[in-house]
Amino acid sequence: MTQPPESRPGRTIRSVEIAFSIIDALERRDGAGVTELADRLDHSKSTIHSHLRTLEELEYVVRKGDEYRLSLQILGMAEHVRDQVGNYDVIEEEVDALADETGEIAQFGIEEHGQVTYLHKASGEQAVETASSVGAQQPIYATALGKTILTFLPPERIDEIVSATEFVAHTSHTITSPEKLYDEIETIAERGYGIDDEENIAGLRCVAAPVKSESEILGAVSISGPKSRFTDDRIHDELPEFVTRAANVIELNTKFS
Template identity: 40%
Template sequence: MTTNDAVNGGGIGATETSFGIIEFLRESAGAGVSEVAAELGVSKSTAHNHLTTLESLGYVVRTDDGFALGLQFLDLGDHARKRHSLYHASVSEMNDLVETIGERGQVMVEENGHGVYIYQVKTEQGVQTDSHIGTTVDLHATAVGKSYLAFCDEATRDRILGDGLSELTSHTISDREALEADLAEIAERGYAFNDEERITGMRAVGAPILTDDEAVIGAISVSGPTTRMNGEWYRQEVPEMVMQAARIIGIRATYP
């Protein structure tokens, strides 16, 4: 996003530029002044001024290759996730669930139409992919996301899915009618499968976290490679364990 785009959109140009720099540094794992200026469509002096200001505040650090994000963001991220009561309610239960299943587990909440992982835990054999705490994911392509969509109200679902469905793998459900049919089945049985829909070679089982009045406040899932997540264990035993954990987390979140 350029500075002009920010101004035309009604935002504060300088603030948009600073956050544009932060997002670019995150995506590029660091960059020099010239690269930042070219990416954002600003002058080198403007890019340099923003970078040095962010550096003085501790949000950017100098590296051999230019500038990178500083560790100050770790503190902000920790505060952001701890404001969710769901985080506190889910940690111990997710740890137990993952230890039993032996893979990787995650807790997700919806924010601005995307799923955000607020907690993740894995065993030694669990496969680490590109996701981590703070990762945002498309709801229609994940077990946690489909669990959430299946139990949210129609207006919320339309808001989230209104811009279309991205196709991440050949297994992603990118047709709205087909997705609605899948969500109806998920709502009936209480859990969702992700069969290589976000990452080829990975499967997951998810379940919604519901309050006493059946309001969905998040979702959990366990995921692993197709070589281990298969057969009756994957299709029947894991879903039962995931749903039970989600129910306990929902109770703890309702009555903290």
């Protein structure tokens, strides 16, 4: 879990924190007014109003009546960030194909700030809804994508992330200690793929394979579905083949691009 601003080392600028907390709240709520934001973020209306006026002047938010929403300038920034990831077109194509082939949710994630961030998500015909979305972050220790990426990071980066992690039990299956997480890392390294066995969402299981370029981990690709379809036999025999094949295609395109 990312540390709150007040617990991070080094000096931070309060006004910047407030501005980005407003942007985050507007994104989560699809727009809001000054009073609602002030109550939600625990700041005075004057503080929120001043920040909103500044963001509006900079064209990062748009005001409609008494409500503010994010502007399309944010979309342009998001597309720029996405395009910085090598071979995004190949990732998108393979994740979409994986979702079509399995009928489930397929995703690609990368590690940022010690968490797993979703770069692309696709839903097949049988897909169940999950809380994940493009750009969203999830605990690296409670997801197949996260644990798989973590396994193939440099040892010093693994230790850095694990030591900074605040373990929270999202379900009764969640890993809640560094020792168990290191054991899981060893298991994933041996078998070559990771599993989320109802660790982040009750009733949902997931299988992920690493995407590497030589010795560097670029991210991981996964498929998720209900435990009724993701049985023990499928999750260890059939499903790893799907994600491994997709990962290999992305790796090859990265290697020869």
